[in-house]
Amino acid sequence: xxxxxxxxxxxxxxxxxxGVGAWVAGVDAKMAEARAxxxxxxxxxxxxxxxxxxxxxxxxxxxxxxxxxxxQAPAALEGxxxxxxxxxxALLAGxxxxxxxxxxxxxxxxxxxxxxxxxxDKLALTPHEAAPEGWSLKPGNTLTVVEWRGLRLATCICxxxxxxxxxxxxxxxxxxxxxxxxxxxxxxxxxxxxxxxxARAVETQAAVCAVGTIGDTPYRAEPEANVSGAAVYLPCEExxxxxxxxxxxPPRNADPGAGPMLVAEGIPLDELRRSRMGASDVWRGAxxxxxxxxxxxxxxxxx
Numbered sequence: 447x448x449x450x451x452x453x454x455x456x457x458x459x460x461x462x463x464x465g466v467g468a469w470v471a472g473v474d475a476k477m478a479e480a481r482a483x484x485x486x487x488x489x490x491x492x493x494x495x496x497x498x499x500x501x502x503x504x505x506x507x508x509x510x511x512x513x514x515x516x517x518q519a520p521a522a523l524e525g526x527x528x529x530x531x532x533x534x535x536a537l538l539a540g541x542x543x544x545x546x547x548x549x550x551x552x553x554x555x556x557x558x559x560x561x562x563x564x565x566x567d568k569l570a571l572t573p574h575e576a577a578p579e580g581w582s583l584k585p586g587n588t589l590t591v592v593e594w595r596g597l598r599l600a601t602c603i604c605x606x607x608x609x610x611x612x613x614x615x616x617x618x619x620x621x622x623x624x625x626x627x628x629x630x631x632x633x634x635x636x637x638x639x640x641x642x643x644x645a646r647a648v649e650t651q652a653a654v655c656a657v658g659t660i661g662d663t664p665y666r667a668e669p670e671a672n673v674s675g676a677a678v679y680l681p682c683e684e685x686x687x688x689x690x691x692x693x694x695x696p697p698r699n700a701d702p703g704a705g706p707m708l709v710a711e712g713i714p715l716d717e718l719r720r721s722r723m724g725a726s727d728v729w730r731g732a733x734x735x736x737x738x739x740x741x742x743x744x745x746x747x748x749x
Contacts, residue, residue: 447595449712450623452655453480453488454676456695457540458705460661462500466518469498470525472704477533483709487536491659491674492568492604492627493552494540495519500665508667512550512581516543523555530557536594540627541568541603549584554601554627556592564592568603569612591619597715599623604630607656608642617649617732620722622715626656631670636697640677644690647679651722651729653692653713654679661700673699676708681721681729686714 455476463469473490480488495515499506502514519542530537541554552568552575567586574580589612592599598621606612607626616624626643630636636658643656658674675697682690693710717725724730 447597448714448716450597450653450715451484451486451709451711452678452713453483453485453707453709454655454657454678454695455480455488455490455707456657456660456674456676456698456701456705457491457494457497458661458701458703459494459497459659459663459672460700461497461704462665463497464501466498466521466525470522470529473526473537473539474529474532476704476707477529477535477537480707480709481533481535484711485535485709487538489538489625489655489657490540490627491657492541492554492629494659495522495542496629496659496663496666498522499663502665506667509579509582511667512543512583516545516550519544526555526557527563530559531561534559538601538625538627543581543583547584550582551586552583552603553586554603554625556601556625558594564590566590566601566603568606570605570609572605589615591621597622599625601625601627602646604628604639604658607646607654608638613642613646613649614732616646619650621650621652622718623713624650624652624654626654628656628658628674629672630658630674631672633673633697636674640675643677644679647690648681648729649732651681651726652718653715655710657708660698660705671699673697676706678708678710678713680713680718681726683721683726685725686717686721 556564657676676695678692695708
């Protein structure tokens with residue numbers, strides 16, 4: 447594969463649904479639209495399953511939201527399973543809570559048209575996700591690299607893309623594509639995630655595709671707004687367009703329908719590989735800092 451076209455659906459959580467079947471039907475329709483526009487992969491945001499709370503029992507407390515959603519997840523996954531083969535394109539179906547190892551994980555599922563399904567758990571949780579009085583999720587401990595049609599890709603869920611320790615690991619994996627499903631409720635959160643996603647494109651010499659949820663959630667125990675957009679970032683190289691922004695959908699907090707979709711046509715995978723092999727103007731791999739000494743008057747007590 448020398449080029450790749452990717453559709454990023456900034457899903458709106460505001461529309462109310464009458465069941466998981468209605469949600470799956472919406473994904474089915476978006477996959478058909480993405481395929482018609484030439485996309486080979488559709489990426490959905492983090493925590494898209496929150497929209498299922500629009501048909502949850504009334505009075506559900508915040509701490510009970512994730513367990514209830516996790517009970518709906520098997521039916522949702524079963525409904526999604528045939529769609530990649532049906533439309534002939536891959537699907538990263540955002541993320542949803544799933545029961546695993548005696549707790550709940552925030553898990554993204556990648557469905558490939560050939561039939562394989564790959565899962566990626568969120569590794570670094572936000573305080574609300576981890577808090578017992580909040581969503582009480584458990585972090586994952588494995589980063590999965592997927593090989594598909596000659597490319598190497600990984601998924602970093604929202605907060606994960608902000609982590610310097612993970613960035614160092616990503617830089618050594620020879621990735622072509624990094625997918626970043628996100629959920630942010632403020633512009634500051636959006637800019638943290640998308641700003642770090644752009645930095646990861648420089649550090650990995652790969653394409654980074656980020657997309658988030660938008661819209662209000664008035665049906666939740668603690669209603670919140672979601673602010674995000676979509677973007678495909680490349681290394682900031684002259685031969686790759688200079689700016690590092692290959693395709694971009696500005697952030698927004700609402701949409702009259704299901705949410706906008708950005709289709710990025712022809713991401714230049716071969717050019718990115720050549721860049722990783724030394725064609726970059728200055729990048730020759732991450733500087734190791736080997737032998738660096740730190741002269742700090744506060745010493746190890748500094749925070």
